[in-house]
Amino acid sequence: MNPKHALAMLGLVGLSAAAQAQDPNLARNLAATCANCHGTNGRSVGGMASLAGEAQDKLMQALSDFKSGDRPATIMHQIVKGYTDEQLKLITAWYAAQD
Amino acid sequence: MFTRRDFLKSAGIAAAGGTMLGGLSACTTTGSASRGHVVIVGGGYGGATTAKYLRMWSKGTVDVTLIERNPAFISCPISNLVIGGIKQMEDITVGYDGLKSKWGVRLITDEVTAVDTAKRTVATARNGTLDYDRLVLSPGIDFIPDAVAGLDGNQERIPHAWKAGPQTVLLRRQLQDMADGGVFALHVPKAPYRCPPGPYERACVVADYLRRAKPRSKVLVLDANAEIQSKKALFTKAFESYGSLIEYVPNSELRGVDVATLTAELEFDSVKADVLNVIPPMRAGSIAIEAGLPLINGRWVDIDWLTMGAKGVPGVHVLGDALFPAPTMPKSGHMANQHGKVAAAAILNLFEGIAPNPAPVVMNTCYSFVDGTNVIHVASVHQYDAEKRQPMPVQGAGGVSAAASEIEGKAALAWARNIWADMLA
Numbered sequence: 249m250n251p252k253h254a255l256a257m258l259g260l261v262g263l264s265a266a267a268q269a270q271d272p273n274l275a276r277n278l279a280a281t282c283a284n285c286h287g288t289n290g291r292s293v294g295g296m297a298s299l300a301g302e303a304q305d306k307l308m309q310a311l312s313d314f315k316s317g318d319r320p321a322t323i324m325h326q327i328v329k330g331y332t333d334e335q336l337k338l339i340t341a342w343y344a345a346q347d
Numbered sequence: 348m349f350t351r352r353d354f355l356k357s358a359g360i361a362a363a364g365g366t367m368l369g370g371l372s373a374c375t376t377t378g379s380a381s382r383g384h385v386v387i388v389g390g391g392y393g394g395a396t397t398a399k400y401l402r403m404w405s406k407g408t409v410d411v412t413l414i415e416r417n418p419a420f421i422s423c424p425i426s427n428l429v430i431g432g433i434k435q436m437e438d439i440t441v442g443y444d445g446l447k448s449k450w451g452v453r454l455i456t457d458e459v460t461a462v463d464t465a466k467r468t469v470a471t472a473r474n475g476t477l478d479y480d481r482l483v484l485s486p487g488i489d490f491i492p493d494a495v496a497g498l499d500g501n502q503e504r505i506p507h508a509w510k511a512g513p514q515t516v517l518l519r520r521q522l523q524d525m526a527d528g529g530v531f532a533l534h535v536p537k538a539p540y541r542c543p544p545g546p547y548e549r550a551c552v553v554a555d556y557l558r559r560a561k562p563r564s565k566v567l568v569l570d571a572n573a574e575i576q577s578k579k580a581l582f583t584k585a586f587e588s589y590g591s592l593i594e595y596v597p598n599s600e601l602r603g604v605d606v607a608t609l610t611a612e613l614e615f616d617s618v619k620a621d622v623l624n625v626i627p628p629m630r631a632g633s634i635a636i637e638a639g640l641p642l643i644n645g646r647w648v649d650i651d652w653l654t655m656g657a658k659g660v661p662g663v664h665v666l667g668d669a670l671f672p673a674p675t676m677p678k679s680g681h682m683a684n685q686h687g688k689v690a691a692a693a694i695l696n697l698f699e700g701i702a703p704n705p706a707p708v709v710m711n712t713c714y715s716f717v718d719g720t721n722v723i724h725v726a727s728v729h730q731y732d733a734e735k736r737q738p739m740p741v742q743g744a745g746g747v748s749a750a751a752s753e754i755e756g757k758a759a760l761a762w763a764r765n766i767w768a769d770m771l772a
Contacts, residue, residue, distance in 0.1 A: 271704035273404075273692060280400070280688045281710050284681055284766045288403075293768045295761025322748065322755050323712065323726050330710060330728020330744030 275338040278331075282339065290343045300346035307340035381410050382698045383480035386469050388459050388634060390415030390443060392680035393666035394485030395770040396687030402450040405695055412453040412477060413446065414469065417512065420771060423542065424680050424714075425763050426511040430519045431552030433719045439511060439763075445772040462638035464660050481694050484640075484648075484657075485666040485683065486632025488541050491646075494628040496603030496612075504606050505623045508549075509541060521622045522553060527561035529621030532611055534601045535570040536628045539647070541668045541678045544577035544725065546570075546626060548715040551582070554589045555718040565592060567618065569599035569611060577677070578715065578725050578747050585717035585751065601625060631669035640665065647671035652737045653703045655690040664690045673737040676729060677711055681762075684770060685709035707731050709738055711745075714759035722755035723748040 271277065279290070282299065286292055290299035299307065313319035314328045331339070385401055387394045390413050398413045420441045428434040446452040461470040462482065470476045490507065492499055508518040522531060531553055535546040550568050557564045566589075574597055575582050586593045603612040609623040630636070630646035640657045641649040648665045650657055652673065655664045667683030676682060686709065693703040710728040717723060727745035729738035748755060 269705075271692075271696070271706070272701070273696075274704060274706070276404070277688065277692050277704055278708060280692075281685060281708055283688075283769050284684050285712065285762055287765050288399075288769045288772075293764050293772070295757065296765055322752070322758060323724055326726050326744060326746040327710060327712075327728060328744075330730070330741040331708070335708070 275342040278335050279339045279342040282343075290346050299343040302343060304337075304340045304344040307343060308336065311336050311340070382408050384410040384412065384478065385481045385483060385694060386477055386479035387411065387413045387483040387485065388462075388469065389485035389487060389632070389667075390417070390420060390446075390454075391485060391487055391667065391683065392766070392770060393683035393687045393690075394483060395420065395443075395446060396684045397483050397485065397666065397691050398446055398452045399450050399770060400688050400691035401694065402452055404691060405698075407451055409695065409698065410453070411451075412455060412479075413443075414455045414457055414459055414471060414474075414477075415443070416456070416458045418456050419443065420767075421511040421515075422680070422763065422767065423509075423511045423545075425760075426508070426515045427545065427549045427552050428716060428719075429511075429515050430508060430522060430549060431556045431716075431719070432519065432523075433552065433716075436516060439515075441767050441771050443771065449772070459634055462634060462663075464638060464640075464663055467662055479662070481662050481664065481697070483664045483666065483690055483694075484632075484635050484638065484669065485687070486634045486669050488629040488631065488668045488678075489633045490627040490629050495601050495625065497606055498604050498625060498627060501604070501606045505604055505609070505625050507626050508624060509545075509626045509629075518622075518624055522556065525561065525564065525621050528563040529561065530565050530567055530619070531557070531622045532567040532569060532618060532620035532624065534599070534611060534623075534625045535568065535572065535576070536626055537571045537600065538576050539672060539678060540626065540629055542713075543677050543679075544582070544713055544715045547575055547577065547582040547585075548717070549624075550593055550595075551585050551589070551715075551717045552719070554592045558589065558592055562592075565594060567620065568593065568595045569601065569613065569618065570595065570597050571600040573597050577713070578723055581717070581723045581747060581751065582715075585723075588717075631665075635665060635669050638663070643671040652689075652731060653705065653707065654693040654697070655686055656693075664694065666690055673729060673739070675727060675740045676709075676738065677713065677725075677727075679711055679713050681713065681766065682709065682711045684766060685711070687770075705731070705733070707738070712762065714755060714762055716756065716759065717751045720753050720756045721751040722753075722759045723751045724755055724758075 292298040314324040422439040457474045458472040506518045508514040554566045609620045611618045657663045666686040668678040689707045712726045728741045732739040
């Protein structure tokens with residue numbers, strides 16, 4: 249029996265409709281786009297800020313300041329504008345929850 | 348550096364012997380928890396990232412075999428600094444030990460000889476044939492045979508140094524051996540090619556070396572394109588700062604080479620060089636073409652961007668430089684790493700029987716050295732567009748440096764350390 253059938257039998261068919269709207273690992277996947285520079289799961293090996301375990305408010309404020317130009321940057325002011333606010337909230341919540 | 352490489356080579360071969368035995372008994376060694384077996388061909392920025400993220404995100408419940416011909420990873424990004432004499436080969440070489448010991452990736456150091464997408468098998472030169480549930484091809488690029496008359500088979504005399512490794516060392520040596528007053532000619536192929544800013548970075552770091560060591564010499568950039576392909580204003584400024592040390596000649600498509608005299612034959616002209624560095628026209632890595640995957644323009648693999656799946660070939664995912672790019676998407680190591688994460692997430696969803704993420708995002712950062720310490724960047728973010736069925740660059744996001752700076756020089760090296768760890772550690 250494949251997992252889809254298993255879900256159907258458990259009465260969880262609605263989940264696949266929800267998955268169409270939003271992937272269950274969306275926050276994880278979005279956060280992984282930052283890992284090239286900020287380290288796997290937000291743990292930098294040096295020279296870049298670690299994001300793991302940082303408070304979501306602090307991270308959101310930093311991103312907001314990059315976006316507005318209040319916080320000087322070489323590159324983050326350009327990258328942050330590529331994400332929606334909803335995506336930034338998912339990303340920062342995910343990093344805040346890391347050890 | 349040869350001592351280290353020799354060591355890594357022998358370590359890699361020993362490891363391959365071990366994994367060969369493991370591979371034969373894959374079903375028993377991994378237990379009943381396995382949700383499937385993914386074979387990955389190519390351990391560069393795309394393939395290595397996919398291997399690690401499949402193991403990490405599945406908590407070890409997916410078996411991953413990585414087949415890579417080289418015993419260690421050697422980075423193309425930063426390799427121009429080796430040619431310029433600022434970095435050494437060991438600075439751009441990272442072993443596969445982390446993938447094996449920390450993440451439980453089965454590593455096979457070998458050449459893939461054939462892919463059968465109907466039978467779902469991969470044949471190797473020395474380790475037999477492997478079955479897969481899903482195959483990830485991250486084969487990079489290969490050069491198009493016969494594209495430049497007289498070039499094939501002469502890469503020792505006319506290096507490309509567009510795959511980091513012995514070619515990088517060779518071009519460095521040729522540059523060192525060149526007499527003061529010599530001409531270092533660098534040919535840039537028509538876009539699209541691997542690493543759009545790479546040739547212009549190379550021109551800068553070679554000129555930086557010549558300025559110090561052989562100031563009467565010249566870098567001649569023969570560009571098949573009509574203009575600089577990346578960070579144009581910034582590279583134009585950098586070229587100007589070198590004065591007569593760099594001469595940039597657009598619309599200079601290479602027709603042929605004369606190996607004996609190191610002459611580049613253009614449409615209306617021919618140029619004799621003392622070091623001739625030809626980056627030849629390229630296409631998807633040969634294994635993708637031999638596997639019969641769908642190609643665009645006969646050169647690049649056509650994929651479904653939600654899964655990175657080759658169109659019409661079930662169970663096969665393709666990453667990185669081998670792809671026909673989405674609009675403004677560069678062929679870069681950074682982007683290949685991002686492709687690897689999209690593929691890993693999609694494969695795990697498919698094993699679970701749920702749809703792939705309908706809204707993947709990828710982003711790119713490319714740093715380029717304009718001398719030994721000052722660096723410029725280009726960055727972009729690409730969000731999946733459901734109507735266009737491909738990632739599209741976000742308007743108003745991304746961009747380039749205001750100017751070259753030492754701060755970004757430090758960022759570039761930190762980028763390298765972090766992305767190498769993200770894929771291999």
